[in-house]
Amino acid sequence: MRLKNPFSRPKESSLPLFDEAFLRRLEKLSFRTMPRLRGALLGERRSRNLRPALDFSDHRPYSIGDDLRHVDWNAFSRHEELFVKLGEATQSVHIHILLDYSSSMAWTPEHTPRQDRPAAVYSKWDAARRLTGALAYLGLAGGERITITPFGHTLAEGFGPTEGKRRVIPILKYLSDLRPQPPLKGGIQGGDLTYSLNTYARLHPGGGVLIIISDLFDTIETAALNLQPAGRKQRSTLDQTQGGLDEALSVIIPPRWQVLVLHLLTEEEVHPTLDGDYDLRDTETSESLPFQLNQHTLAQYRLRVRAWCAELQSACARRGAVYGGVLADWPLEQAVIPYLRQRGMVQ
Amino acid sequence: MNFLFPLAAWGLLTLPLILILHLLRNRRQQLPISSLRLWRGLQQKRHGTLPRNIPLSLMLMLQLLLATALTFGLAQPVFSFLLDQPQQHIFILDTTTSMTAKDASSASTHFDAARHLIQQHIETLGPQDSFAIVSLNNRPEILLAGDAAQKPQALLALENLVPGAVGVDLIGALNLANGLVDPQQESQITLLTDGNFTLEDTPLPVVQAPLQWQFLPASPPPPTESSNQAWLNVSARPLPDGRQRVFGRVVNYSNQPATRTLRVWADSTQVSEKTVQLEPQGEAAQVWTLPASAQTAALEIVEPDLLPLDNRAELFLANTTRYRVLLVSETPETLNRALAAQPGLEVTVDPPSARAHNPADFDLTVFEGNGLPPQLTTWPGGNVWVINPPLGHPLLEGTSHQRNLRPNLTGASVLLDGVDLSGVYFGRALQLALPAWAQVDLSAETAASVNTGQAVNQDSPLIFHGSTGQSRVVVWTFDLSASNLPARLALPLLTANTLQTLLAPAPQSVAPVGEPVTLNGSFSVVVPGGNRLFPPLEQKSWQGQFTRTKQPGLYKIYNTKDELVAGFAVHAGSALESNLTTRLQPETLNVEHSTLNVIPPPIQYYQLWPWLAGLALAVIVLEGWLAWRK
Numbered sequence: 001m002r003l004k005n006p007f008s009r010p011k012e013s014s015l016p017l018f019d020e021a022f023l024r025r026l027e028k029l030s031f032r033t034m035p036r037l038r039g040a041l042l043g044e045r046r047s048r049n050l051r052p053a054l055d056f057s058d059h060r061p062y063s064i065g066d067d068l069r070h071v072d073w074n075a076f077s078r079h080e081e082l083f084v085k086l087g088e089a090t091q092s093v094h095i096h097i098l099l100d101y102s103s104s105m106a107w108t109p110e111h112t113p114r115q116d117r118p119a120a121v122y123s124k125w126d127a128a129r130r131l132t133g134a135l136a137y138l139g140l141a142g143g144e145r146i147t148i149t150p151f152g153h154t155l156a157e158g159f160g161p162t163e164g165k166r167r168v169i170p171i172l173k174y175l176s177d178l179r180p181q182p183p184l185k186g187g188i189q190g191g192d193l194t195y196s197l198n199t200y201a202r203l204h205p206g207g208g209v210l211i212i213i214s215d216l217f218d219t220i221e222t223a224a225l226n227l228q229p230a231g232r233k234q235r236s237t238l239d240q241t242q243g244g245l246d247e248a249l250s251v252i253i254p255p256r257w258q259v260l261v262l263h264l265l266t267e268e269e270v271h272p273t274l275d276g277d278y279d280l281r282d283t284e285t286s287e288s289l290p291f292q293l294n295q296h297t298l299a300q301y302r303l304r305v306r307a308w309c310a311e312l313q314s315a316c317a318r319r320g321a322v323y324g325g326v327l328a329d330w331p332l333e334q335a336v337i338p339y340l341r342q343r344g345m346v347q
Numbered sequence: 348m349n350f351l352f353p354l355a356a357w358g359l360l361t362l363p364l365i366l367i368l369h370l371l372r373n374r375r376q377q378l379p380i381s382s383l384r385l386w387r388g389l390q391q392k393r394h395g396t397l398p399r400n401i402p403l404s405l406m407l408m409l410q411l412l413l414a415t416a417l418t419f420g421l422a423q424p425v426f427s428f429l430l431d432q433p434q435q436h437i438f439i440l441d442t443t444t445s446m447t448a449k450d451a452s453s454a455s456t457h458f459d460a461a462r463h464l465i466q467q468h469i470e471t472l473g474p475q476d477s478f479a480i481v482s483l484n485n486r487p488e489i490l491l492a493g494d495a496a497q498k499p500q501a502l503l504a505l506e507n508l509v510p511g512a513v514g515v516d517l518i519g520a521l522n523l524a525n526g527l528v529d530p531q532q533e534s535q536i537t538l539l540t541d542g543n544f545t546l547e548d549t550p551l552p553v554v555q556a557p558l559q560w561q562f563l564p565a566s567p568p569p570p571t572e573s574s575n576q577a578w579l580n581v582s583a584r585p586l587p588d589g590r591q592r593v594f595g596r597v598v599n600y601s602n603q604p605a606t607r608t609l610r611v612w613a614d615s616t617q618v619s620e621k622t623v624q625l626e627p628q629g630e631a632a633q634v635w636t637l638p639a640s641a642q643t644a645a646l647e648i649v650e651p652d653l654l655p656l657d658n659r660a661e662l663f664l665a666n667t668t669r670y671r672v673l674l675v676s677e678t679p680e681t682l683n684r685a686l687a688a689q690p691g692l693e694v695t696v697d698p699p700s701a702r703a704h705n706p707a708d709f710d711l712t713v714f715e716g717n718g719l720p721p722q723l724t725t726w727p728g729g730n731v732w733v734i735n736p737p738l739g740h741p742l743l744e745g746t747s748h749q750r751n752l753r754p755n756l757t758g759a760s761v762l763l764d765g766v767d768l769s770g771v772y773f774g775r776a777l778q779l780a781l782p783a784w785a786q787v788d789l790s791a792e793t794a795a796s797v798n799t800g801q802a803v804n805q806d807s808p809l810i811f812h813g814s815t816g817q818s819r820v821v822v823w824t825f826d827l828s829a830s831n832l833p834a835r836l837a838l839p840l841l842t843a844n845t846l847q848t849l850l851a852p853a854p855q856s857v858a859p860v861g862e863p864v865t866l867n868g869s870f871s872v873v874v875p876g877g878n879r880l881f882p883p884l885e886q887k888s889w890q891g892q893f894t895r896t897k898q899p900g901l902y903k904i905y906n907t908k909d910e911l912v913a914g915f916a917v918h919a920g921s922a923l924e925s926n927l928t929t930r931l932q933p934e935t936l937n938v939e940h941s942t943l944n945v946i947p948p949p950i951q952y953y954q955l956w957p958w959l960a961g962l963a964l965a966v967i968v969l970e971g972w973l974a975w976r977k
Contacts, residue, residue, distance in 0.1 A: 104381040104382050107379065107381035217381065217384055220384040266381075269380075269381055276376075277375045277376070278378045279375045279376065279377045279378065280378055280379075280380050280383060280386055281377055281378065281380065282379075283380065283381055287383060288377065289386065290375055291386065291389070297389055300389055301386065304385055304389070308385065
C-alpha cells in the first residue's frame with residue numbers, strides 16, 4: 001500500500017513570484033534579436049535598415065518626396081546629381097510571449113519524490129509565470145513592445161501590447177492573477193499549439209520575437225497513434241510529435257518572426273520515480289490508464305522523453321527557431337537566464 | 348504438537364479472505380499526471396482493476412498474524428511431547444471365522460489386512476509408545492500387549508495369530524480394551540472388523556479413549572457378490588449293524604442360485620460325489636451311510652468361494668475314548684463285572700500280594716478291601732477309589748465296623764442321582780472319622796443292629812469324596828460282599844456315577860471353531876496339520892479347557908503311551924460366520940455407537956492457546972495504536 005506523503009509540497013507556492021532585486025538584475029540584460037527583424041521606428045534597437053539622417057554613412061539617389069534637408073549638397077556640387085544622405089535607423093522589436101496555460105501546466109506531482117531529489121521550490125505553472133515575467137521585464141527594460149497571450153485550446157485574451165518599464169507592474173500583476181485553464185470536458189485536449197499559432201500569426205502580421213513557453217504536450221498527436229499496430233506505437237508517436245511542432249511553426253517563419261521555444265517540464269516528468277501499480281490520470285482529459293510501473297517501464301519512458309525532446313529540437317532547427325529545454329526546478333537566475341544567454345537569446 | 352479442536356483449522360480460510368479484502372480495498376492508486384500522451388505507447392493491457400501484487404503493509408501483516416493466532420488458539424494446540432507423553436494404541440481385532448474370507452479381487456484375507464495394519468503400527472512405535480491387541484469374538488481376551496522393546500516378539504506373535512471363532516461380544520471387548528487404557532498415556536482404540544455381526548440395542552460402554560471403527564475391506568462388496576456355501580450340522584450316528592450314518596446340511600449364503608459338487612470321504616477314500624442345486628439363501632440336507640470300518644469321515648464342497656474354511660467338515664466315527672483302570676483287590680469279581688459294564692474302560696486287575704502295575708500309568712486306581720496297601724501313608728497321585736478300606740489304615744482311621752446299615756437317602760448328593768437304593772442294606776461298613784478334605788455323599792440311617800442291637804451313629808458315612816494333594820479320592824466304606832447291592836441294578840449305576848466323578852467325561856464329538864473343549868488327564872493333542880500340543884504343560888493355568896481349537900479339522904488325543912484315546916472334530920461352518928451377506932454397514936453406525944461414547948483422555952497437556960490469545964490481544968492493541976496514530 002502506497003501512502004500519500006503528508007509532507008508533500010502544496011500545489012500553490014507561498015513564495016512570491018517576483019522580487020525586486022531579481023528584476024533589477026534583469027535590467028542589465030537585453031534580448032538579442034536578428035538585425036533583419038522589422039520593428040517599429042523610434043526604438044532603441046539598431047536596425048539593418050538605413051534612413052535619411054544627418055549622421056550619414058551612405059547615399060542613395062534622390063527620389064521625389066525625400067526631405068530636402070537630407071540632400072547632400074556637397075555631392076551635388078561635385079557630381080551635379082542629387083543624393084540623399086542615409087544613416088542607421090533604430091527601432092523597437094515587438095516581443096510576443098505565448099504562455100501555455102493549459103491544465104498540464106498546472107500539474108504538480110502528488111506522489112512522494114525520490115529521496116535523493118529535492119522538492120521543487122516552484123511548480124511548473126509558477127516557473128512558467130516567473131519565466132514569462134522575467135522575459136517581459138527584459139523586453140520592457142530594453143524598450144521593446146511586449147504582448148503576453150495565454151493559449152490553451154484556443155488563444156485567450158492577453159496583456160499588451162505595451163512598452164515602457166513603467167508597465168512592468170501591471171504585467172506582473174497580470175501574471176500573478178493568471179490562473180491555468182481548467183480541464184475541458186469531453187476528453188478535449190487542453191492545448192492546440194498549431195491552431196493558436198495560426199491564429200496568432202494572422203492577428204500579428206508584423207512579426208517580431210515570438211517566445212513560446214509550453215510543455216508542448218499538445219504537439220504529440222495521438223489520434224492516429226491508437227490506430228497503429230502495437231509494435232509501431234513508439235515510432236509513430238515520435239513521427240507525430242515531429243509533425244505537430246513542425247506544422248505549428250510553419251506559419252511562424254523568419255525573417256518576420258524570430259521564434260524561441262522554451263520547453264518547460266518538471267524533473268518528475270522527465271525522470272519519474274514512480275513504482276508500483278497506478279491508474280495514471282491525464283489532468284487535461286481525466287482519462288485514466290492502468291500501469292504497472294517498474295524500472296523497465298520507466299526506462300522506456302525516459303528514452304521516449306529524450307527522443308521526443310531531440311525531435312522537438314530538430315523541428316525547431318528546421319523552422320529557424322531556437323529550442324530551449326527548461327526544467328521548472330531550475331532556479332531562474334542561476335540556471336535559466338545563463339541557459340538563455342548560452343543559446344544567444346539574451347545578452 | 349496436537350490440536351484438541353482441529354476443526355478450528357477452517358479458520359485459516361480467513362487468511363486468503365483478508366488478502367482479498369486488502370486487494371479490493373487497495374485498488375490501484377489514481378495518480379494525476381500532466382499528460383498521458385507519452386505514456387500511451389507504454390500502456391500495458393490489464394484485466395480488471397485489481398493490482399497483481401499483494402499490497403504488503405504493516406496492517407496486512409498484523410491482520411494476518413491476528414487471524415493466524417486466533418485460529419491456532421481456537422484449535423487449542425497442545426504440546427504433548429513437552430510432557431514426554433507416550434502413546435498407547437489398543438487394537439480390537441476381529442478374530443471370528445468370517446475374517447478369513449477373501450475379497451473377490453484380493454488373494455489375502457480380511458484378517459491378513461487387519462494384521463498388516465497392526466504390523467505397520469507396531470513397526471512405527473516410538474520408544475515410549477505401547478500397544479495392545481484385544482480379540483473380538485465370543486470370548487474376548489488380550490492377545491498381545493507390549494511396547495517398543497518387545498517389537499520383534501510382538502511381530503512374530505502377530506504373524507502366528509489364527510482367526511477362528513463364532514460370534515462376537517463387542518461389549519466385552521470394549522470393556523476389556525477400556526480396562527487397558529492407561530490414563531497417563533495418549534490412548535487410541537481402533538476396532539478392526541469385517542462388520543459381520545449385528546449391533547443390538549444395548550448401548551455400547553463408555554470408553555476412556557477415542558474409538559475408531561475401521562472396516563475391512565473399507566468398501567464392502569455388494570451382497571450379490573458375497574457368495575459363500577457352508578457345511579452345517581454335520582454329525583454321525585452309528586447304525587445297529589455297525590455302519591455310520593452321516594448327516595449334513597449344505598447352505599447357500601448367497602443371493603444368487605448356486606450349483607455345488609459335494610464329495611464324501613471315508614478315511615482317505617472318496618465314497619460319494621454328487622451335485623446339488625441350491626436356491627438363493629437355500630439349503631439342502633444330505634445323508635450318507637458309511638461302512639463300519641470307517642474311522643473318520645470328511646464332507647467337502649468342491650467349488651471355492653469367499654470363505655473356504657466352512658467348505659469342509661470332518662468327523663470321528665469310532666468312539667476312541669479309553670480310560671485305563673487298575674483294580675487292586677483280592678476278590679475283584681463283583682467289582683470287575685461292574686466296571687466291565689462301563690463303556691470305554693480298560694480294567695487291569697492286580698492282586699495285592701503280587702502288584703505288577705504302577706498306578707501312575709492308569710487313569711483310575713481302585714483299592715478294594717485289603718488291596719489298599721497298609722504301608723501307604725500318602726494318597727497316590729491321580730484318581731483313587733477305595734472300597735471297604737481295612738481297619739486301622741493310616742489314611743482312613745477307622746475305629747470299628749458297623750453292621751446292618753441302611754442308606755439315608757435324604758442327604759444323598761448328586762453322586763446318587765438316578766440310583767435307587769431302596770431295599771439295599773450294607774452288612775458291614777467301616778466306621779471312621781471323616782477326613783477334613785472329604786464331603787459325604789451318602790450316610791447310614793439309624794437302625795437297630797440285628798445281631799448286637801447297638802444303635803449306630805446317623806452320621807456314619809457310607810460314601811464320601813474329596814481331593815487331597817494331587818489325588819482325587821472316592822471312598823465306599825461298606826463291604827460289597829456283605830451287601831445286597833451287587834444284586835441290584837444300582838451297582839452299575841452307582842459305579843458309573845463314581846467313575847463320572849473321578850474321570851472326565853469323553854470330549855464332545857463336534858465343537859464349533861474356537862470353542863473350548865473339556866479334556867482331563869495327562870494327554871497330548873495332535874491338531875490339524877500334524878502339530879502335537881501338550882496342553883497341561885503348555886498352558887500355565889490349565890483347568891481342563893483345551894482352547895486351541897481355531898483350526899477346523901480333526902483333533903486327536905493321545906495318552907502318555909501315545910495311544911489314541913479320544914478325538915473330536917472342529918467345524919467352521921456356522922450361521923453367524925458363514926453368512927457374509929449380513930455385514931454391518933459403516934454408514935449405519937450412528938453417533939451413539941461411535942463418538943459419543945468417547946470421553947476425552949484426562950491427559951494434562953501443555954496448553955498453548957492462552958499464549959496465542961495473548962498474542963492476538965497484543966496484535967489488536969498494536970493495530971489500534973497504529974490506526975490511531977495514522
